[in-house]
Each structure stands twice: as C-alpha cells, then as structure tokens.
Amino acid sequence: MLTVEGLDVWFGYPPDRVDAVQDASFTVAQGESFGLVGESGSGKSTILRAIAGLIDTWSGRIVVDDQQVEGRRRDRAFHKTVQMVFQDPYASLHPRHSVDRVLSETLKLQGMDDIDRRVQRLLDDVGLGRGFRFRYPHQLSGGQRQRVAIARALAAEPRLLLLDEPTSALDVSVQAEILNLMTDLRAEHGLTYVMVSHDLAVVGHMCDRLAVMQGGRIVEVMKVEDLRQGAASEAYTKSLIEASAGYVRA
Amino acid sequence: MSETLLSVRDLRVAFPTRQGVFEAVRGVSFDLGRERLGVVGESGSGKSMTGRAILGLVRPPGKVTADRLTLDGQSILNLPERKMRAIRGSHISMVMQDPKFSLNPVVKIGDQIMEAYRLHAGRGSGNARDKALEMLAAVQIRDPERVMDAYPHEVSGGMGQRIMIAMMLAPDPEILIADEPTSALDVSVRTEVLNIMDRLVRDRGMGLIFISHDLNLVAQFCDRVLIMYAGRIVETIEAKNLHNARHPYTQGLLNSLPRLDQPVKHLPVLERQDSWRDAPLIDESMETELPGGL
Numbered sequence: 001m002l003t004v005e006g007l008d009v010w011f012g013y014p015p016d017r018v019d020a021v022q023d024a025s026f027t028v029a030q031g032e033s034f035g036l037v038g039e040s041g042s043g044k045s046t047i048l049r050a051i052a053g054l055i056d057t058w059s060g061r062i063v064v065d066d067q068q069v070e071g072r073r074r075d076r077a078f079h080k081t082v083q084m085v086f087q088d089p090y091a092s093l094h095p096r097h098s099v100d101r102v103l104s105e106t107l108k109l110q111g112m113d114d115i116d117r118r119v120q121r122l123l124d125d126v127g128l129g130r131g132f133r134f135r136y137p138h139q140l141s142g143g144q145r146q147r148v149a150i151a152r153a154l155a156a157e158p159r160l161l162l163l164d165e166p167t168s169a170l171d172v173s174v175q176a177e178i179l180n181l182m183t184d185l186r187a188e189h190g191l192t193y194v195m196v197s198h199d200l201a202v203v204g205h206m207c208d209r210l211a212v213m214q215g216g217r218i219v220e221v222m223k224v225e226d227l228r229q230g231a232a233s234e235a236y237t238k239s240l241i242e243a244s245a246g247y248v249r250a
Numbered sequence: 251m252s253e254t255l256l257s258v259r260d261l262r263v264a265f266p267t268r269q270g271v272f273e274a275v276r277g278v279s280f281d282l283g284r285e286r287l288g289v290v291g292e293s294g295s296g297k298s299m300t301g302r303a304i305l306g307l308v309r310p311p312g313k314v315t316a317d318r319l320t321l322d323g324q325s326i327l328n329l330p331e332r333k334m335r336a337i338r339g340s341h342i343s344m345v346m347q348d349p350k351f352s353l354n355p356v357v358k359i360g361d362q363i364m365e366a367y368r369l370h371a372g373r374g375s376g377n378a379r380d381k382a383l384e385m386l387a388a389v390q391i392r393d394p395e396r397v398m399d400a401y402p403h404e405v406s407g408g409m410g411q412r413i414m415i416a417m418m419l420a421p422d423p424e425i426l427i428a429d430e431p432t433s434a435l436d437v438s439v440r441t442e443v444l445n446i447m448d449r450l451v452r453d454r455g456m457g458l459i460f461i462s463h464d465l466n467l468v469a470q471f472c473d474r475v476l477i478m479y480a481g482r483i484v485e486t487i488e489a490k491n492l493h494n495a496r497h498p499y500t501q502g503l504l505n506s507l508p509r510l511d512q513p514v515k516h517l518p519v520l521e522r523q524d525s526w527r528d529a530p531l532i533d534e535s536m537e538t539e540l541p542g543g544l
Binding site: 040173174179198200 | 513
C-alpha cells in the first residue's frame, strides 16, 4: 500500500539547512496499521507531511498504491486514496464553516453525487447524530471536532489514512472513544493506517508494527508484540519504553 | 501531613453568562502542606480554574468566593491587585500549560528571567544574571548562555516549558502551582523536569500543586491526589492507592487508558452519570479510626 525508501527531508538552505528526516525506509501493507513514534523533532510528523504532499523539499522514493509520487504534486486519484487527520481539532476546522459545509464541500471536491445522503452517512459513521450537522466548530467539544475531522477524511472514501497525533489534544476518556471509533472504521472500511504518536501505549493499542525515530532517523522497526514484551533491540527504544512507563523517583 | 501552607475551604468561581451564572468551581476544600498534591480531572473539570483562583488570576466578570483561602494563616482571598502582586511569584508561583502564550515574544529569554528574579528578590543585576544561568542549567538546558540571548520563538516547546519553570523557580516560591507542566514535553525531558520539582519539594520544603490529566504520572509522582469532576472534588486518595480508587469516575478514567501490558480490542468508555455532580466526597481518611488531614 505504501513504500517509503531512502526518504530525506530538509528545510532551509545551507548553512542553515536542517535535515529533518534522513534515509527513512519502511513499507506498510494493505490493511495494516503502522505506527511512527519518537520525541518531538524526531521527524515523525515530517514523514507524514512529505507523503501527503505538504512538503516539497524531499528526495527518495514514496510509492502509494503502486504510484510513485513527486515533489508536492498529487493528482486527484492520490487524494481519493490518501487522506490525513491532524493533531489539533481546534485548528484544523474552519471556524466559520458549519459541519455540513465542511463535509459537503469536501464531497463536491471529490466529485461525489448524492451529497445530502453522504453527509448523513459520514456523520453516522463517526457517531455524530443529526443534531450536529448544522453546528459550527465552536459549538463542538474537542472530541466532537476530531470526529468531524475524521468524517472529512473519510469523505473521499480513502484507503490509506495518515493520522498525525489524532488524540493527543484530547482527554483520556475522549481519547478512548476516538481510538475505538478508529478501530471500528478500520475494520468496516478495510483502511490502512499510518499513525504518528509520542504515546507508546496508544501506538501499542492501535498498530501492528511501528518504527521508532530519533533525530530524523528510523532506529528500529518492530512488531507491537515485541514492544509489549519490552523486547527492543536498540538502546534508544529501550530508554523510550522505560521513560514512558512513568516516573521513577530519583 | 506536615504544617499547612495553604488552606482552602469552599472555594467557588462563578461566571455570569447569558444562560445564568455558570459555576466553574463549586465548593473546593483542601489543605496543602510541604508535599506534592496532584489535581486530576478532564478539561472543564475546574482544575486549572482552582489554581488561577488561588493566585487571584480570575478576571472580572468572574467572581471568586470562599469560606477560607489562607496562605500561612493570612487570608489572600480577593486581595487588592497591588498586594496580590507581592504574593505572586515570591510566595506562590504558577507554571502555565503553554509556554508559547506565557513568555513575552519580543523580550529575550534571559531578560525575562532576570526581570522575574529582580522584581521578586530585589537583588543586584550581576547576581540576577548568574542566578538566571544557574536556573537554566538546573532545568537541564544544555547551552544556557545561548538561550539567554534567544527570543521565545527560537526555542522548542519543551525548552520553552523548562524556561518557564526556571523563571518561576528563580524567586524561590513557597508554593508552586504547576498547570500541566509536562504535557507538552517528551518523556525523556519530562523525567528531568519532574526531578527538578521533586528536589524542590524534598530539599526546600516547597508545596507543589500539580495539575494534570495524566493519571499514571500523578500516581507515580505525587503524594496525594484530588480528583475533580464538574467543579468539585469527588475523591481524595493517597497517590500510591490511586489504582484502587473507588469513585466510578476515577475508575472510568483509569480504565480508559490504553495499556501496553494488557491489550484489548476496544477500550472501556467512561459512562458519565449526573449523580456524580453532587455526590459526596469519597475520602480514605474518613474511614480510618483517626481521621488525619482533610
């Protein structure tokens, strides 16, 4: 479904050039859920943004659904296959567009017909009732906004969802609801996920395999079973697992 | 519990709205000694507002009332702004959630820390620079000289948060209110920041109010935990017993966390009940023979 090979991403020009991602390679199979974990600045979100076509300063090979992509150009078919959900549900919805407008505009852009019925279907899919259709973002809670953002991503009927810290701005109780929703949607629609998170427990819950990143490089690709058993081969992964287990008084 | 630094009884914060008066905090009571006191709850439960009310940071039309709000026996409830300013920083300090909004974007970081120190400690400026460098080093900033001359937008979020902590600790406060101080930080940096605060409680006898939504962290880091729901404390418990909490809300929050050691297909979802809004407080000490503390 997705192949990334020798991906380098950089920002700025020498002497201020920052190499955000260096030589990253991984593959994600159809129907798989793949996690990218690491500290802030490790380049995990940058990889997602390069795949989605939000960054043009990259080199290497990105192949989505047997189609190689170049620079920032993405064709219509790409956006029908790949959609992204962002971290901050407060920033990713237009404050003056109602839920109905957000979803129907996306559907129109995707060239869909029967928009009225589809908007209703999308809202049902993400567990928002009829009452939410004509609300504005400020009338929604954080969890409800993230549901709208997920509905918008689903509007194109994609097969690959890029999830950039989809629950880190939410309370744990709401996080549980959204993670359950994403588990169900993946099963119903046969979706493939690439999920970025700094929370190992969330990735452990959602993903089958994960890549651990540090300083722009992938230091280890491992199975979630190995993560659960703490069977990491790299020292950095071990320290990350230990640190995320919680605070031990010095 | 050690001597009481801060005593709060029936604290209320109310905001008039078009739909009537909204009470963000509805009768919160606790005592803070020289300890790490955790306050947990979801967003909107009133935990941050409690911290702001103690520091007199609730702006009109918001109204703060309490039967008692005392610092070292002196009432600090609704003091005039001039008197409150003498307390803020030097006696009670607060680390806010988001360093991006708490640092002045057009003043160099070093100047901000030195200003905080000079205002509260009233000492010479040569000393202030040394103290600022020392505090930056204490919060594990690798290159304090460079950071002193940087502007807030030139540092990362984690660094900004550590700078905020350095700034708040420079005047040596008795009480530190930390509002989600580590939620923007990576796990490795988080441990460092917690160690700094832990040392201050242990060595200097500072009282720490640690506001957080991270239950596991609070259970491991704090001594005692208050659990807030809809503006009230629903349960107080020793941090080490948090995982045996009895209130269904606390249990629900704990269960909704994904765990690496216990994989499940679906996470249990919290079912809220209206009765929690006004149900009486569950407190361990009420059932012991010698009720101590609150």
